[in-house]
Amino acid sequence: MEESSCSTNLPPWLESLLSEKFYNACIIHHDAKKNEKNIFCLDCCEGICPHCLTPHGSHRLLQIRRYVYHDVIRVGDAEKLMDCSYVQSYTTNSAKVVFLNPRPQTRACRNINNGCISCDRALQDPYLFCSIFCKISHILRSEGMMSEYLHDCEVLTLPELGFDDGLMTPDSVLEPFISLRTSSGSSASCGAPGGGFDCRTIASTATTEIVRKKRSSKSAIRAAACLPVNSQPSELLGNRRKGVPRRSPFH
Numbered sequence: 732m733e734e735s736s737c738s739t740n741l742p743p744w745l746e747s748l749l750s751e752k753f754y755n756a757c758i759i760h761h762d763a764k765k766n767e768k769n770i771f772c773l774d775c776c777e778g779i780c781p782h783c784l785t786p787h788g789s790h791r792l793l794q795i796r797r798y799v800y801h802d803v804i805r806v807g808d809a810e811k812l813m814d815c816s817y818v819q820s821y822t823t824n825s826a827k828v829v830f831l832n833p834r835p836q837t838r839a840c841r842n843i844n845n846g847c848i849s850c851d852r853a854l855q856d857p858y859l860f861c862s863i864f865c866k867i868s869h870i871l872r873s874e875g876m877m878s879e880y881l882h883d884c885e886v887l888t889l890p891e892l893g894f895d896d897g898l899m900t901p902d903s904v905l906e907p908f909i910s911l912r913t914s915s916g917s918s919a920s921c922g923a924p925g926g927g928f929d930c931r932t933i934a935s936t937a938t939t940e941i942v943r944k945k946r947s948s949k950s951a952i953r954a955a956a957c958l959p960v961n962s963q964p965s966e967l968l969g970n971r972r973k974g975v976p977r978r979s980p981f982h
Contacts, residue, residue, distance in 0.1 A: 747776040749864050753795045753802050769795045791887035803828040814880040818866055819858040830862040
């Protein structure tokens with residue numbers, strides 16, 4: 732975070748969150764795979780990688796995500812920590828996220844109806860800030876204190892392991908929820924507690940059925956091609972063209 736009035740009167744965890752460089756390689760685990768620092772520990776005020784989780788097991792942990800190559804956090808996580816009203820949110824992979832810091836602008840915006848109060852980035856109504864940083868900066872300039880906008884969050888955990896690695900781009904797609912209905916009329920959800928089906932079994936069965944249908948279609952085509960002329964349907968025989976006409980021999 733740049734040196735400004737926004738660095739005063741802030742709790743240590745918030746100042747560190749806005750100034751940390753995420754998605755850089757972890758120095759401790761520089762030889763390990765997936766060693767990007769995409770987790771922030773509020774109790775230690777530092778960014779960590781997934782390999783550093785063991786000593787931080789009982790700490791408040793915040794998942795940092797990427798959207799259009801910039802750091803974002805889920806709105807649900809942000810609202811547990813502070814008041815995020817009027818901060819522009821974006822939807823990606825069925826999740827609402829907000830930017831931690833303002834994005835650089837290549838050129839100044841002209842003739843905009845609504846813009847960020849702090850950096851003049853174009854926004855949708857009724858939003859007033861493009862990022863958490865911009866809102867904090869405006870509050871400190873106008874009021875000088877952030878205590879009224881911060882929430883007491885005693886527990887903050889990461890999503891389930893393997894469900895979300897934090898990388899989100901506009902092209903990524905979240906797998907849809909699968910619901911199956913049995914012959915008795917009861918429904919079973921793939922991966923849901925108490926479900927009567929296993930995801931691997933369902934996928935294997937569906938693949939087998941598709942292969943069977945393809946094979947049966949090919950077999951039917953081959954059988955039709957090998958049928959003798961007399962065994963073909965009568966409607967096809969009626970449409971057959973006559974042979975080439977031949978002249979009678981000259982005497």
